[in-house]
Every structure is written in C-alpha cells, then in structure tokens.
Amino acid sequence: MNLLKRYNPQEAEKKWSEYWEKEKLFSFKPGSKMYTIDTPPPTISGTIHIGHAFSYTQTEFIARYKRMKGFSVFYPFGFDDNGLPTEKFVENKRKIKAKEIGREKFIKLCLEETKKAEEEYKKIWKSLGISCDWSLLYSTISEKARTMSQLSFIELYEKGREYRKQAPTIWCPECHTAISQVELEDKEFNSTFNDVLFETEDREKIVISTTRPELIPACVAIMVHPEDKKNKHLIGKKVKVPLMDYSVEVIADSRADPEKGSGIVMTCTFGDQADMEWWKAYNLDLRIIIDKEGKLNEKAGKFKGLSILEARKKILEELKEKNLLKEQRPIKHNVNVHERCGTPIEFLVTKQWFIKYLDLKEDFLKAGEELNWFPSFMKHRFDNWIKGLQWDWCISRQRFYGIPFPVWYCKKCGEIILAQKKDLPVDPLKDSPKKKCKCGSSDFVAEKDVLDTWATSSLTPLINANWKGSSNFDKKIFPMNLRPQAHDIITFWAFNTVVKSLLHTKKVPWKDIMISGWGLDSKGKKMSKSKGNIVTPQEIIEKYSADALRYWASSINLGNDAPFQEKDVQTGQRLITKLWNASKFSLMNLEGFDGKKPKELEVMDKWILHKFNEVTEKMNSHYDVYEYGKAKTALESFFWNDFTDNYLEAIKDRIYNEEKRGKNSKASAQYTLEKILLGTLKGFAPIMPFISEEIFQLYFTKKEKKKSIHISSFPEFDKKLVNKNSFDSGEKAVEIISKVRKFKAEKQLSMKAEIELTLEKETQQKIGKALDDLKAVCNAKITTGEFKIKTI
RNA sequence: GGGCUCGUAGUUCAGUGGUUAGAACGCCACGUUUACAACGUGGAGGUCGACGGUUCGAUCCCGUUCGGGCCCACCA
Numbered sequence: 001m002n003l004l005k006r007y008n009p010q011e012a013e014k015k016w017s018e019y020w021e022k023e024k025l026f027s028f029k030p031g032s033k034m035y036t037i038d039t040p041p042p043t044i045s046g047t048i049h050i051g052h053a054f055s056y057t058q059t060e061f062i063a064r065y066k067r068m069k070g071f072s073v074f075y076p077f078g079f080d081d082n083g084l085p086t087e088k089f090v091e092n093k094r095k096i097k098a099k100e101i102g103r104e105k106f107i108k109l110c111l112e113e114t115k116k117a118e119e120e121y122k123k124i125w126k127s128l129g130i131s132c133d134w135s136l137l138y139s140t141i142s143e144k145a146r147t148m149s150q151l152s153f154i155e156l157y158e159k160g161r162e163y164r165k166q167a168p169t170i171w172c173p174e175c176h177t178a179i180s181q182v183e184l185e186d187k188e189f190n191s192t193f194n195d196v197l198f199e200t201e202d203r204e205k206i207v208i209s210t211t212r213p214e215l216i217p218a219c220v221a222i223m224v225h226p227e228d229k230k231n232k233h234l235i236g237k238k239v240k241v242p243l244m245d246y247s248v249e250v251i252a253d254s255r256a257d258p259e260k261g262s263g264i265v266m267t268c269t270f271g272d273q274a275d276m277e278w279w280k281a282y283n284l285d286l287r288i289i290i291d292k293e294g295k296l297n298e299k300a301g302k303f304k305g306l307s308i309l310e311a312r313k314k315i316l317e318e319l320k321e322k323n324l325l326k327e328q329r330p331i332k333h334n335v336n337v338h339e340r341c342g343t344p345i346e347f348l349v350t351k352q353w354f355i356k357y358l359d360l361k362e363d364f365l366k367a368g369e370e371l372n373w374f375p376s377f378m379k380h381r382f383d384n385w386i387k388g389l390q391w392d393w394c395i396s397r398q399r400f401y402g403i404p405f406p407v408w409y410c411k412k413c414g415e416i417i418l419a420q421k422k423d424l425p426v427d428p429l430k431d432s433p434k435k436k437c438k439c440g441s442s443d444f445v446a447e448k449d450v451l452d453t454w455a456t457s458s459l460t461p462l463i464n465a466n467w468k469g470s471s472n473f474d475k476k477i478f479p480m481n482l483r484p485q486a487h488d489i490i491t492f493w494a495f496n497t498v499v500k501s502l503l504h505t506k507k508v509p510w511k512d513i514m515i516s517g518w519g520l521d522s523k524g525k526k527m528s529k530s531k532g533n534i535v536t537p538q539e540i541i542e543k544y545s546a547d548a549l550r551y552w553a554s555s556i557n558l559g560n561d562a563p564f565q566e567k568d569v570q571t572g573q574r575l576i577t578k579l580w581n582a583s584k585f586s587l588m589n590l591e592g593f594d595g596k597k598p599k600e601l602e603v604m605d606k607w608i609l610h611k612f613n614e615v616t617e618k619m620n621s622h623y624d625v626y627e628y629g630k631a632k633t634a635l636e637s638f639f640w641n642d643f644t645d646n647y648l649e650a651i652k653d654r655i656y657n658e659e660k661r662g663k664n665s666k667a668s669a670q671y672t673l674e675k676i677l678l679g680t681l682k683g684f685a686p687i688m689p690f691i692s693e694e695i696f697q698l699y700f701t702k703k704e705k706k707k708s709i710h711i712s713s714f715p716e717f718d719k720k721l722v723n724k725n726s727f728d729s730g731e732k733a734v735e736i737i738s739k740v741r742k743f744k745a746e747k748q749l750s751m752k753a754e755i756e757l758t759l760e761k762e763t764q765q766k767i768g769k770a771l772d773d774l775k776a777v778c779n780a781k782i783t784t785g786e787f788k789i790k791t792i
Numbered sequence: 793g794g795g796c797u798c799g800u801a802g803u804u805c806a807g808u809g810g811u812u813a814g815a816a817c818g819c820c821a822c823g824u825u826u827a828c829a830a831c832g833u834g835g836a837g838g839u840c841g842a843c844g845g846u847u848c849g850a851u852c853c854c855g856u857u858c859g860g861g862c863c864c865a866c867c868a
Contacts, residue, residue: 203820210868267868271868377796379794488862490863522804578830588827745821745833750824751833
C-alpha cells in the first residue's frame with residue numbers, strides 16, 4: 001500500500017481511464033433492469049469550452065449512480081457532425097468557401113475535418129471520465145443515421161405528413177445561403193422612419209411610414225385596421241405605388257396598428273414576418289425584388305443592380321426630388337441578423353420541403369404532460385413554444401454537407417420519385433431511381449437540397465433503438481428513460497424529437513427529461529471565441545484534475561446556469577486532498593483488522609453509522625430526482641464535519657491506545673471506519689470517479705469482490721443502523737467538544753492543552769460511554785458539577 | 793409585449809411558514825496536533841431587491857414594483 005505518496009491526479013486519472021476502457025467496465029449488456037440515456041450529440045463546430053464539460057458531467061453523475069444501483073446503463077455517445085455550424089467550422093479551418101470549391105470536394109473535406117475533430121472531442125470527454133459506452137458511438141452523418149433519416153422522410157411522406165412547396169425562406173445575402181430561425185439573432189440598428197406619400201385612385205394623398213423605402217418596388221398591398229376611423233374609408237381603393245407604374249389595393253386587417261405611424265402599412269414581399277402572413281392570407285402577388293446576392297433585380301425597374309443600401313439611398317433621393325418624402329425621423333430598432341456575419345436577413349421565395357404538424361399542437365402539448373420534467377418549470381418553455389407555433393417545419397436546406405433527400409423529380413411529368421427503402425441510404429446526385437416514372441420516362445432530376453440537421457438529430461432515440469421504420473425497433477431501449485439536455489434547445493431538440501417520435505411510433509420518446517443550465521464565464525456571460533473568454537476543460541484538468549472540474553459542475557442545482565470560478569475548482573481539489581488524507585489515516589489503521597464485526601459497537605461508532613445512514617437516505621432520494629448537487633452537498637458536509645472533524649478525532653485514542661482502551665474498542669472503531677470510508681467513497685464515486693477509484697483499489701477491491709468501485713453497489717438506507725440513543729449521546733459529545741475547542745481558541749491555547757471539564761451528572765449520563773472518547777479528544781479531566789471549562 | 797427564471801454575507805451560491813438565516817472562497821485571530829500547513833480551531837460579516845397584503849408569525853405564500861438572465865413575439 002503506497003500511502004505515503006501524495007495523490008497525483010494526472011497520473012491516477014490517466015491510469016483509471018485506461019483501466020476502465022481495458023476492462024470494458026461501461027459496456028452495455030442488455031438486462032432486465034435497464035436505464036437508457038438519450039445523450040445529446042455535441043455539434044462539431046471546433047470550439048469546446050468548460051460549459052460543455054459542465055452539462056455533460058451532469059448526465060454522467062446520473063449514469064454512474066444508476067450503474068451502481070444495479071441498472072444496466074445504456075449510455076451511448078454521439079456527434080452531430082453536419083449542417084451549417086460544421087460547414088462554417090471547416091470553411092474557417094481550411095480557409096475556403098464551400099461554393100467556390102464545389103460540392104463533392106467540400107463534402108470530402110468536411111468528412112476529413114469532422115473525423116479529426118471528433119477524435120479530439122473523444123479525447124477530452126474521456127479525460128473528463130465520461131462513462132459512456134464508446135462502442136455505441138453514433139454520428140448524424142453516419143450511414144446508419146443517413147439511412148434512418150431518409151427512412152423517416154419516406155415514412156412521413158407516405159403518411160401524408162410532408163409536402164413540397166414554394167415558400168419564403170430566411171436568406172443571408174452575405175453568406176448566400178438559406179438559414180434557419182435558430183441562426184438568427186437580434187441586433188440594434190440606427191435607422192430612419194420615412195413618411196412617404198402615396199396617392200389613391202381618387203387623388204387622395206396618404207402617408208405611409210417605413211424604415212425600408214428600398215422595398216417600395218416590392219409593395220403588393222396596403223393594410224389598414226378595419227376599425228381605424230381615420231383610414232377605413234380607404235379600404236378597397238387602389239393606390240399608386242410611388243416611383244413605380246402600378247397600383248395595389250387597400251385591404252382591412254386587424255394586425256395593422258392604427259396608433260403606429262399613420263396607421264397605414266405597406267405590405268411588401270417580403271420585409272418581415274407580417275408581410276409573409278399577409279401574403280399568405282390574402283393570396284397577394286409576389287414581387288421579389290432582391291436576389292440571392294442582396295441586389296435589386298429587374299422587377300425593381302431602374303433600380304436594378306443596386307445593393308440594398310444603395311437602393312435605399314437612391315430611392316429616398318428620388319422621393320425627395322418629387323416631393324413625396326414628407327418627413328424623416330431617426331429611430332433605433334432591432335433587426336434580425338445572421339448570427340455568423342451580422343447581416344440583416346432577407347426573405348426569398350424558394351421551393352422547400354415541409355413537415356405538416358400545425359394540426360397536431362394538442363397532441364404535442366399532451367406529450368409534454370406525459371414527460372416528467374426536471375426541474376418541473378422547464379415544461380412551460382415547451383408548452384409556450386407549441387402554443388406559439390405558426391409555421392410547419394421547413395426541413396430542406398440549400399447546403400452541401402448534410403443528409404440528402406432520397407428524392408428525384410421526373411423531368412417529363414414532374415412526379416416526385418422516392419428511393420426504395422431497401423436501397424437506403426442513397427445520394428440522389430449519384431444514384432438513380434431503379435424504376436421508370438409512371439409516365440414512362442426515365443429522365444430524372446435529383447433533389448440537391450439536404451435535410452435540416454434537426455430532422456436527423458431529432459431521431460436520436462430511434463437511431464439508438466435501431467429503428468427500421470414503422471414501429472420496428474428495440475423496445476427495450478425505446479422509449480428511453482432519460483433525455484438530458486440544456487434549456488436553450490428545449491424548443492428545438494426536445495420538441496423536434498417529441499414530434500418525430502409521435503409521428504413514427506405514437507409514443508413519447510422518454511420517461512424523464514432533465515434540463516441543465518449553461519456553464520458561463522466568471523462574469524456570467526456566455527463563452528465564445530469572439531469574446532475571447534473561453535476556458536477549456538483541458539487547461540483545468542491539467543492544472544487541477546477532472547475530479548475537481550466535475551466537483552464544480554456538481555455544485556450547481558439542476559437547471560441553473562453557473563458562472564465558472566476557478567476557486568470552486570480549487571475547493572474540489574481541496575476535497576480530493578482531504579479524501580486522500582482521511583483515507584490514508586483510515587487505511588493505515590485498518591492494517592491487521594480482521595474485518596469481523598465486534599460483539600458490541602461503541603457509542604460514537606453507532607453515532608456515525610446512524611448519521612451516515614441518514615445521509616445515505618438523502619443521497620438516494622436526491623439522485624432519484626436528478627438532484628445530484630444536493631446529494632453531493634449532503635455527503636460533503638457529512639464527510640468534512642462529522643467524519644473528519646469529529647469522528648476521526650474521537651476514535652484516535654482507541655486506535656492508538658489499545659492497551660488502555662481495550663481490544664474491542666479498537667476493533668469497533670476499525671469496523672466502523674471501514675464501513676464509513678467505503679460508503680463515503682461510493683457516495684462520491686459518481687461525482688469524483690478517479691479519486692474514489694484510486695482509494696477503492698488500494699484496499700476494497702478484494703473485500704468487495706469488485707474490480708471497480710463503479711460497478712459496486714451504491715449505499716442503501718439500512719433500518720438496522722438507526723440508533724436514536726447513540727445518536728443523541730454522540731450529538732451531545734460533539735456539542736461539548738466544540739465548546740471546549742472554542743474555549744481553547746479564545747484562550748489561545750493549543751488544542752492539545754490539558755483542561756478540567758466540569759459536566760452535570762445529567763450530561764454525563766446522556767453522553768454515556770462516549771465520555772471516554774470525549775475525554776481523550778479534549779485532553780480533559782472530568783469532574784461533576786455545573787458546566788465549566790478550566791485550564792490546568 | 794408574452795412565458796419562464798433569478799435577486800440572500802465582500803464574492804459564488806444553499807435554504808426554510810416558526811428560537812439566533814447557512815456553506816464555500818475571501819478577511820481577522822490563534823494553534824506545528826503521530827491523516828492532512830496542500831492543515832486545524834475559532835471569530836467578524838446579512839434590513840434575505842423595494843412596497844403592500846394574508847398570518848399569532850413572512851426571506852419563504854399572494855399582489856404590485858424595480859433590476860438581471862433565457863426563450864418567444866414585435867421590429868410598417
């Protein structure tokens with residue numbers, strides 16, 4: 001036993017990590033008692049920070065706890081390695097543009113780079129001690145995921161849930177690509193509100209205020225509120241669009257706010273979401289004047305070729321010249337921009353694939369009811385999102401690196417041709433349909449779009465359950481016990497997974513959903529490369545240890561965000577040192593102990609067993625509702641305050657002075673020490689797996705007949721250990737000890753200094769046989785009388 | 793504007809309808825004690841964001857309000 005050595009976390013963590021892998025400790029074996037986890041696949045975007053370590057270790061605490069509770073834990077790992085974030089990562093890393101080097105070459109590079117990045121991610125996750133089964137690794141671009149994602153597409157098409165339609169898309173003119181709503185953010189701009197004069201067919205001048213005069217050539221209607229006294233006489237009239245030679249109709253719609261500007265709105269295709277709703281609702285003309293490069297096209301007449309900002313300037317000049325610009329007021333307003341480049345987005349109309357689901361809102365809300373939410377209030381976000389849904393799910397993206405649609409179109413008749421299920425996965429650009437079209441033609445056009453990555457990542461429970469279409473999959477794995485994830489993607493990942501699961505299996509995908517917060521920088525701000533405030537897990541692991549980092553992550557209540565403070569990691573490191581030292585003391589004094597329970601246990605021993613039993617009960621009930629932080633706090637406080645500060649001090653006399661105190665009293669201490677140390681290590685094992693394994697392996701492997709603490713059994717509450725009398729005696733003794741310590745500290749005495757301690761008869765009776773331990777700890781002579789402490 | 797959430801010691805956070813509101817870090821004093829100076833013992837430090845209400849009693853429950861955060865909507 002090498003107990004004199006100081007604990008070296010770097011060495012030990014590497015050693016145990018390799019050991020666990022070699023022993024295949026965490027490999028999943030299906031059994032009768034299973035616990036299945038739908039692990040979030042991190043997006044491959046090149047940046048890993050401490051926030052990732054924060055949320056992934058929280059799942060990990062649960063996985064390790066459940067394993068020790070005897071569950072066969074299904075804990076796969078995955079990567080979300082396609083889609084725009086990955087494309088951007090590869091473009092930046094290789095300093096290329098996807099459009100410039102072409103589809104095929106770009107995909108090749110993406111596959112290369114994601115493979116490299118994944119190895120890096122894997123290394124970090126392993127160094128964190130994440131106990132997933134790496135043989136279950138999945139990736140959303142893998143053949144299996146491509147097959148299932150395409151299968152999902154085909155099945156939903158067959159169910160009549162999918163349609164393809166010309167529709168407005170969010171478009172970034174800077175990046176020349178369609179983007180999704182998730183990729184938008186708000187940015188405040190200084191702008192001007194321009195009062196422009198329009199003229200009705202009967203020569204009435206009306207004022208319309210706009211921040212986007214360049215969209216005047218895209219005007220397709222004018223809206224006023226039906227109850228607007230000032231303006232309702234305009235309804236149904238034709239209005240000439242300034243600078244243009246066409247007219248539009250005035251329509252009544254309650255979404256026009258009479259109090260805003262002049263109360264009259266110009267509807268363009270498209271300036272914002274409201275325009276789209278109006279366009280849809282009134283079947284308006286389509287006048288798209290902005291092209292994919294962000295320039296005005298021929299529909300803008302003489303403004304063709306100008307960029308958006310040039311056109312704005314030019315049109316305002318002309319309006320001024322013609323006296324059609326009544327007033328300009330500076331305003332500040334928020335505009336949706338693309339998060340990657342900060343460019344205000346535009347809406348273009350393109351053909352897209354959709355999943356129809358607005359009719360299923362009630363079912364989705366019901367599904368939310370069926371799930372157990374931890375913490376419960378997170379469910380509100382899910383409900384709130386569903387209630388606010390207004391659009392079907394657009395699942396097509398005009399990108400290169402993603403899962404292709406298994407779809408061709410007949411050149412002759414336009415028929416949609418789907419791939420055969422048995423041929424999946426297919427790449428329509430390389431493969432061809434096996435049969436001729438109904439019309440007899442075999443001339444096809446491949447669908448070039450790729451699927452939204454959420455359309456695939458929403459299948460993770462099905463991918464992991466080896467779903468094969470219809471309801472054919474491993475019912476032991478699906479539905480899963482737990483979906484762990486952070487709160488920012490409740491509306492995306494959690495919601496989309498519920499959608500797909502209901503559509504394919506009519507079941508909710510999990511029993512429980514555990515929502516974690518974010519790990520933030522020390523000021524409580526999100527970590528990002530551009531802000532330069534990233535702290536990586538690697539640097540913290542190197543400087544301290546993975547256990548200490550995990551300690552920090554365990555100290556936050558479920559669902560809360562956590563600013564990263566190095567001092568919290570230091571506290572974890574201190575706990576590790578304390579555990580090592582306390583174990584060193586214990587193991588040194590367990591040498592020669594025969595492991596047998598002595599006939600009678602001493603009072604202080606029964607006291608600590610009782611206390612640990614209480615802690616055990618708490619830990620179990622906290623873990624069962626995913627409150628790992630509370631479990632850790634309970635154990636930590638027991639370990640530090642009761643076990644090391646009081647118990648270890650109390651038994652020293654019995655251990656060191658066997659001849660004076662008797663053989664039984666030493667054996668009693670040893671028996672208890674062994675029990676409590678083992679229990680404490682097990683309790684800490686899910687949070688700090690390395691230090692607990694290190695100490696376990698020094699002494700307990702043979703005793704427990706387990707090759708690792710992580711497959712030993714978690715402490716359980718034991719009725720037999722409840723002992724109210726000994727508990728009361730012990731508490732009283734500890735109370736007196738702390739009074740004595742205070743006395744000595746105030747008198748500036750050494751803790752070893754001898755004193756005379758006067759205790760009332762009643763107190764002495766209450767403390768009972770623990771009085772001998774107390775005497776030794778306090779180095780006191782006991783006399784009887786009114787409570788008093790005196791130096792000698 | 794809507795939903796949720798947070799506001800407690802210098803800092804980061806626990807916590808409960810009921811004596812005197814806790815921990816860690818930091819600070820101060822003392823102590824070398826055979827697990828631990830990578831430490832121990834003790835101490836100082838709070839109007840529980842503000843205002844009302846319910847209650848015998850509110851940091852906790854209810855209402856209003858102020859301030860921070862997240863999500864959504866708006867952004868003519």
